[in-house]
Amino acid sequence: MSKRATFQHSRRPSMSRVSGAVVAAGLGASMVFGAGAAFASGTTAESVAQQATAQSKAADAAKKSSVxxxxxxxxxxxxxxxxxxxxxxxxxxxxxxxxxxxxxxTGGDRWASKHSGQDFAVPIGTKVEAAHSGRVVKAGPNGGGDGPAYGNAIVIKHSNGKYSQYAHLSKIEVNIGDRVKTGEKIALSGNTGNSSGPHLHFEIRTTPNYGSAINPVSYLKAEHVHI
Incomplete structure (x- = not known):
């Protein structure tokens, strides 16, 4: 072989070297792109996780608001x-x-005019309670000053300007000037005065005196008390 031929041969890269370079380049590219892909994948996963967390917080807040x-x-x-x-x-x-x-x-011979209240038939000695809180303005025999027909009686003044009256009592347990509460015991029922049998005569009045009575059942109904 001539020297020229030998020289030319020596400058030409061998196939094995070329193949090695290509493989190396391929591996390098693969590594580079693989790393990039992994980075992109990690970033996407983190973003999804953040979105999921935000959505979860929003859902919890909405649920809490609803509750x-x-x-x-x-x-x-x-x-x-x-x-x-x-x-x-x-x-x-x-x-x-x-x-x-x-x-x-109700009309009848027992009253000078029509019946001025509501009668509750109860045995003598039944506890009588204040229908509403207020101050006692009448208490005693002779209807507390309203006349003998009422027997022993009590009149209570209430803060709304109305008065309640309790008559035919066997025993009075309050005095004029006393302040009483709703449901407080004020007397025992009886059969005193113009009475045909044991009962409590109950009135709602616009003044403390006889002649100012209004329908007590209708009044109590308006106050959410049904009898």
Whole structure:
């Protein structure tokens, strides 16, 4: 072989070297692109996780808001019910376990005019309670000053300008000037005065005196008390 031929041969890269370079380049590219792909994949996963966390927090906040609103509605409903119950208890019937007898406006020989109250038929000695809180303005025999037909009687003045009267009592347990609360014991029922049998005569008045009575059943009904 000539020297020229030898020289040319020596400058030509061998196939094995070329193949090695290509493989190396390929591996390098693969490594580079693989790393980039992995980086991109990691970034996407982190973004998805952040979105999921944000959505979860938003869902929790919405759920909490819904629960809070529900709790507020329930609290408001309870408050309203309590207020209604309190209002209903602000007045009450003057006796328990009774039978209604003569009603308001009834005519008859027993009254100079029409019946001025509602009669509750109860045994003598039945506890009589204040129908509403107030101050005693009349208490004693002779209807507390309204006349002998009422027997022993009490009249209570209430803060709304109305008066309640309790008559035919066997015993009076309060004095003029006393302040009483709703449901407080004020007397025992009886059969005194112009009475055909044991009962409590009950009136609602616009003044403390006879002649100013209004229908007590209708009044109590307006105060959420049904008898």
């Amino acid at each position: 809070d609103k529900k709790a507020e509605k329930q609290a408001a409903a309870k408050k309203k019910a309590a207020a209604a119950k309190k209002k209903a208890k602000s007045w009450e019937a003057p006796v328990s376990h009774y039978e209604l007898s003569a009603t308001y406006g």
